[in-house]
Amino acid sequence: MTDISTGAARSLPQRARKSRFSAKAVLPYIFILPPVMYLAVFMFWPLARQIYLSFTKTRLINPSRSQFIGLDNYDRLLASPDFYSALHITVVYSVMAVVLGVALGTIAALALNRPFPGRTIVRAVLLFGWAVPNVAASLVWLWIFNERSGVLNRIVTGLGLDSVPWLTTTHMALPSVLLVTVWQVAPFVMLVMLAALQSVPEEVREAARIDNADKLNIFRAVTLPHVMPTLQLVSLLVAVWSIRRFDIIYLLTGGGPIGSTSTLIVKLRQTAFENHDLGLASAYGVIGLILALSVATIHALFNRHRAKRSMQ
Amino acid sequence: MPQITLGNIRKSFGSSTVIPDFSAQIEDGEFLVLLGPSGCGKSTLLRMIAGLSDISGGDLRFDGTAVNEWTPSQRGVAFVFQSYALYPHMTVRENIAFPLIMDAFQKWYHIPVVNSVMRWKLMRRPDIAERTDHIARQLELTPMMDRRPANLSGGQRQRVALARSLVRDPSLYLLDEPLSNLDAKLRTQMRSEISALHKRVKKTFIYVTHDQVEAMTMATKIIVMNKGEIQQIGTPDEIYANPANTFVARFVGAPPMNLLNVRQHGTVLSLDGGAEWTHPGILPTKQASLGIRPENLNLRPEGEGLIPIEVSLVERLGAETLLGCRMVSKAASETLLGEDLIFVRVQGNPQIEASARFGLSYAADDVRWYDQTSGQAVTVCDNSPLSRCA
Numbered sequence: 001m002t003d004i005s006t007g008a009a010r011s012l013p014q015r016a017r018k019s020r021f022s023a024k025a026v027l028p029y030i031f032i033l034p035p036v037m038y039l040a041v042f043m044f045w046p047l048a049r050q051i052y053l054s055f056t057k058t059r060l061i062n063p064s065r066s067q068f069i070g071l072d073n074y075d076r077l078l079a080s081p082d083f084y085s086a087l088h089i090t091v092v093y094s095v096m097a098v099v100l101g102v103a104l105g106t107i108a109a110l111a112l113n114r115p116f117p118g119r120t121i122v123r124a125v126l127l128f129g130w131a132v133p134n135v136a137a138s139l140v141w142l143w144i145f146n147e148r149s150g151v152l153n154r155i156v157t158g159l160g161l162d163s164v165p166w167l168t169t170t171h172m173a174l175p176s177v178l179l180v181t182v183w184q185v186a187p188f189v190m191l192v193m194l195a196a197l198q199s200v201p202e203e204v205r206e207a208a209r210i211d212n213a214d215k216l217n218i219f220r221a222v223t224l225p226h227v228m229p230t231l232q233l234v235s236l237l238v239a240v241w242s243i244r245r246f247d248i249i250y251l252l253t254g255g256g257p258i259g260s261t262s263t264l265i266v267k268l269r270q271t272a273f274e275n276h277d278l279g280l281a282s283a284y285g286v287i288g289l290i291l292a293l294s295v296a297t298i299h300a301l302f303n304r305h306r307a308k309r310s311m312q
Numbered sequence: 313m314p315q316i317t318l319g320n321i322r323k324s325f326g327s328s329t330v331i332p333d334f335s336a337q338i339e340d341g342e343f344l345v346l347l348g349p350s351g352c353g354k355s356t357l358l359r360m361i362a363g364l365s366d367i368s369g370g371d372l373r374f375d376g377t378a379v380n381e382w383t384p385s386q387r388g389v390a391f392v393f394q395s396y397a398l399y400p401h402m403t404v405r406e407n408i409a410f411p412l413i414m415d416a417f418q419k420w421y422h423i424p425v426v427n428s429v430m431r432w433k434l435m436r437r438p439d440i441a442e443r444t445d446h447i448a449r450q451l452e453l454t455p456m457m458d459r460r461p462a463n464l465s466g467g468q469r470q471r472v473a474l475a476r477s478l479v480r481d482p483s484l485y486l487l488d489e490p491l492s493n494l495d496a497k498l499r500t501q502m503r504s505e506i507s508a509l510h511k512r513v514k515k516t517f518i519y520v521t522h523d524q525v526e527a528m529t530m531a532t533k534i535i536v537m538n539k540g541e542i543q544q545i546g547t548p549d550e551i552y553a554n555p556a557n558t559f560v561a562r563f564v565g566a567p568p569m570n571l572l573n574v575r576q577h578g579t580v581l582s583l584d585g586g587a588e589w590t591h592p593g594i595l596p597t598k599q600a601s602l603g604i605r606p607e608n609l610n611l612r613p614e615g616e617g618l619i620p621i622e623v624s625l626v627e628r629l630g631a632e633t634l635l636g637c638r639m640v641s642k643a644a645s646e647t648l649l650g651e652d653l654i655f656v657r658v659q660g661n662p663q664i665e666a667s668a669r670f671g672l673s674y675a676a677d678d679v680r681w682y683d684q685t686s687g688q689a690v691t692v693c694d695n696s697p698l699s700r701c702a
Contacts, residue, residue, distance in 0.1 A: 201395070201397070203393045203394075203395050203397040204397045204398075204399065204400075206364050206384075206391070206393070206397065207391065207393060207397035207398075207399075207476075208399075208410075208414075209364065209383070209384045209385065210362065210364075210384045210385065210389065210390070210391045210411075211385070211410050211411040211414050211476070211480075212385035212411060212414040212415055212417075212480075213410075213414045213417075214417075216422050217414060217417065217422075220427065221399060221402075221410070222399065225399075225400070225401040226400075226401075309401075309460070310401075310460055310462055310463075311463070
């Protein structure tokens with residue numbers, strides 16, 4: 001008995017040492033290494049670099065000669081009316097993109113969730129906006145919005161109205177950009193929401209019918225709670241994408257006219273590559289990052305609240 | 313309480329017909345069990361009665377009024393689903409109160425903020441709160457009123473589903489295999505709870521199951537179904553004692569009724585392989601299969617009785633023992649005949665081992681005869697006053 005126990009005691013540390021380096025222990029790290037490397041090179045390093053740059057005075061012409069200036073860039077940012085304008089436009093653009101994109105996408109998903117002849121074709125047509133690359137879509141819309149030869153103004157003048165300067169007046173530019181954004185975002189929302197709607201258990205819906213619930217109440221009591229987590233997730237995605245969207249806005253208006261569509265990201269590009277001020281541009285980037293992170297935090301808090309409630 | 317009449321009900325999905333022609337009448341206060349194998353159309357029939365599925369043809373009448381076009385809520389039925397179908401994000405209290413809230417719901421409550429306020433107010437309305445609490449007390453759900461279905465056991469969820477269906481005091485209860493997701497012990501308990509509930513509320517219950525034990529223990533009337541057609545309608549006793557055809561004979565009873573494809577020569581019955589015995593009663597006028605329940609076969613010492621057998625399977629269940637036996641030919645006593653086992657049920661545990669040999673005897677009254685081609689029951693007539701032809 002004693003022999004056995006001492007033998008076991010002796011072999012235990014050996015085994016422990018062996019297992020620490022065994023293939024089984026190392027394997028998970030090998031598997032997660034490629035994504036970690038990818039994220040480190042293309043995400044974490046540039047992010048850290050950006051945060052660092054936001055505390056420096058760095059010119060695009062000679063980035064290596066940067067000078068640490070503490071919070072000066074943020075001071076300049078908070079003192080500049082351009083920043084508040086960009087922040088305001090970013091928030092308005094993102095909120096409207098989420099509200100309109102998610103609402104339209106969800107309505108389309110609800111319509112497509114019931115069988116009707118030609119459903120597959122309608123779904124394919126509605127997905128078109130999402131399938132077209134952003135640059136191609138923006139160029140097509142640029143042509144549609146063209147004040148003289150664009151399709152939209154032909155319709156407007158055909159109706160006997162004056163042609164509309166879609167992208168060239170301050171009060172029309174942001175709604176026009178939003179129109180294209182929603183056209184791109186809504187199909188994605190529709191696709192995700194359709195999948196969520198199709199997973200609503202039919203029996204629970206039937207139970208509600210038995211319980212004398214009308215269609216709106218069935219939607220409120222059964223469908224909506226079931227798809228709510230998906231709805232929140234898709235809203236988060238659309239919000240984050242909108243905060244950092246660059247291509248559509250830049251290609252359609254370039255941030256103009258008179259900065260009326262100049263979001264934080266458009267402003268970042270302008271500051272970095274037109275004004276050559278990498279430090280200030282990085283500060284814009286950090287503010288954008290904080291904005292995106294706060295949206296994600298709100299989503300996480302919602303999730304936690306839901307998890308807590310379901311544990312009751 | 314309605315009398316339900318199903319008149320030539322038909323159900324098709326595209327070109328495939330699930331229920332070709334179903335007619336039956338269900339009386340007030342009955343506990344009707346639709347019994348049949350999976351896919352026989354019993355759940356489809358229940359869903360048609362509830363209004364959850366369209367009726368392809370025929371008439372469904374409640375007290376003589378055709379209700380084919382009525383919505384589920386107009387029919388005033390309660391439906392208990394196999395998966396319970398509870399509202400997962402609502403508490404037990406909200407689940408139970410939901411039908412009452414929906415009954416009191418006005419169209420204008422749909423206005424966004426009004427909706428939440430009114431639902432909150434309705435939940436607290438004295439009559440609704442009282443009724444909810446009363447039903448919860450009846451089903452012993454009071455301690456878990458603020459919990460959500462995800463945190464309840466299967467039996468508790470089933471009770472919440474029952475409570476939700478009870479709360480509106482409907483005149484017709486439809487239950488679609490409500491116990492099939494429960495374990496054996498809980499199933500026995502819930503079975504008696506549902507039976508007690510039926511006796512207490514004195515309403516009509518239609519209960520769908522493929523479990524014959526549930527059917528036999530709870531039903532006042534059973535409809536045995538196969539491939540969308542009625543095989544037999546009767547009380548549990550009638551169905552067990554006098555199956556209308558070989559399908560019912562084989563489906564009801566565990567183990568099922570023994571069916572032997574015997575040949576008649578005068579009063580002598582024989583089986584392929586040479587087993588022969590003299591039947592102790594009157595035989596049908598044409599060739600028929602002999603059916604006898606396992607408990608109606610009596611074991612006799614080897615050499616006695618009518619049919620010599622050898623035990624090849626023993627299932628000791630404690631209170632009773634099931635013996636699976638093969639017939640032994642009288643001519644060549646080594647040959648065991650037939651592929652199908654003859655089941656014999658004996659009381660207690662008489663310590664019988666496999667390969668033991670016995671003789672079997674039976675009383676002629678316990679035998680049921682079935683036409684060998686159609687499978688339908690054949691009546692045997694004699695002149696005695698006890699004859700079933702009388």
